Amino acid sequence: MIAIIGAGKMGEALLAGLLATGHDPADVLVTEPREEHAAELRGRYGIETADAAEAARRARTLLLAIKPQDMVELLDSIAPHLGEGRLVVSVAAGITTSVLEKHLGDGVAVVRAMPNTPALVGKGMTAIAAGRTTTAEQLDHAERLLSAVGEVVRVDEKHMDTVTAISGSGPAYFYFIAETMIEAGVAMGMPRATAQRLVGQTITGASAMLNESGEHPVVLREAVTSPGGTTAAAVRELERHGVRTAFTDAIEAARDRSRALSEG
Numbered sequence: 001m002i003a004i005i006g007a008g009k010m011g012e013a014l015l016a017g018l019l020a021t022g023h024d025p026a027d028v029l030v031t032e033p034r035e036e037h038a039a040e041l042r043g044r045y046g047i048e049t050a051d052a053a054e055a056a057r058r059a060r061t062l063l064l065a066i067k068p069q070d071m072v073e074l075l076d077s078i079a080p081h082l083g084e085g086r087l088v089v090s091v092a093a094g095i096t097t098s099v100l101e102k103h104l105g106d107g108v109a110v111v112r113a114m115p116n117t118p119a120l121v122g123k124g125m126t127a128i129a130a131g132r133t134t135t136a137e138q139l140d141h142a143e144r145l146l147s148a149v150g151e152v153v154r155v156d157e158k159h160m161d162t163v164t165a166i167s168g169s170g171p172a173y174f175y176f177i178a179e180t181m182i183e184a185g186v187a188m189g190m191p192r193a194t195a196q197r198l199v200g201q202t203i204t205g206a207s208a209m210l211n212e213s214g215e216h217p218v219v220l221r222e223a224v225t226s227p228g229g230t231t232a233a234a235v236r237e238l239e240r241h242g243v244r245t246a247f248t249d250a251i252e253a254a255r256d257r258s259r260a261l262s263e264g
């Protein structure tokens with residue numbers, strides 16, 4: 001049995017993704033203190049809900065998807081209920097494997113994971129890092145579980161704050177760009193639905209080119225940039241407004257915030 005503790009935006013994306021890829025709802029237990037939301041989840045997914053202590057007693061694998069600020073209290077509350085051989089996977093930004101291990105005690109294997117919300121549609125990107133006592137089989141198990149909702153990459157834990165800043169928060173950056181492009185189209189008089197379709201499919205197409213061609217993005221951008229044309233005019237404006245620096249600073253700010261969350 002798998003328990004998902006905290007079925008907010010990320011926990012529910014993982015829950016929906018796991019069920020959509022064949023996990024039996026009877027093998028998934030959810031802990032969600034907002035009773036109204038818990039009732040919705042039971043109705044929508046046919047899963048059972050229980051408190052965290054019960055989830056810790058019954059599930060062999062626990063996926064923790066609560067806010068980093070609430071994590072230590074939760075770890076201390078479930079530690080006495082976890083039996084031998086349990087695997088605890090935390091998706092919380094900034095919470096290190098050593099914090100997880102310190103509060104869960106010996107005999108509990110931990111994995112720090114950083115997924116993203118496209119997990120909801122099976123297109124997630126998750127990075128994982130093992131704790132001190134996690135076996136290769138347990139890391140494989142975590143990888144298999146998260147592979148159900150997208151791609152998984154193993155990283156050295158020292159890169160996890162960067163992962164958080166790039167792929168964890170990353171979908172928000174693309175939504176920000178999408179929103180801006182759609183509004184620009186609407187401001188030019190285009191119907192909103194048409195603008196949204198153009199932008200959505202352009203992101204899908206650009207993403208497929210990046211992933212499938214193996215080319216550096218600069219090469220792909222050059223192919224779009226006709227001499228003396230429209231793209232050159234647009235990119236000159238992006239550079240003039242410092243968009244490149246804004247993105248670099250934004251990603252550094254996310255990385256620093258992830259680090260700060262680990263300091264409590």
Ligand SMILES: NC(=O)C1=CN([C@@H]2O[C@H](COP(=O)(O)OP(=O)(O)OC[C@H]3O[C@@H](n4cnc5c(N)ncnc54)[C@H](O)[C@@H]3O)[C@@H](O)[C@H]2O)C=CC1
Nearest residue numbers: 005006007008009010065066067068091092093115116117
């Ligand atoms: N939203 C995202 O794109 C991503 C979020 N994360 C991580 O996932 C975690 C959750 O983030 P969100 O889903 O965005 O937040 P959220 O606020 O939507 O979800 C948190 C959920 O935990 C529940 N909760 C609070 N205390 C609890 C407790 N003691 N036991 C069980 N459930 C409890 C809340 O009722 C809520 O449903 C965070 O640690 C975040 O760093 C990681 C990757 C991406």
Ligand SMILES: O=C(O)[C@@H]1CCC=N1
Nearest residue numbers: 092093164168169170
């Ligand atoms: O904003 C956050 O803190 C979480 C972690 C990565 C994406 N969402």
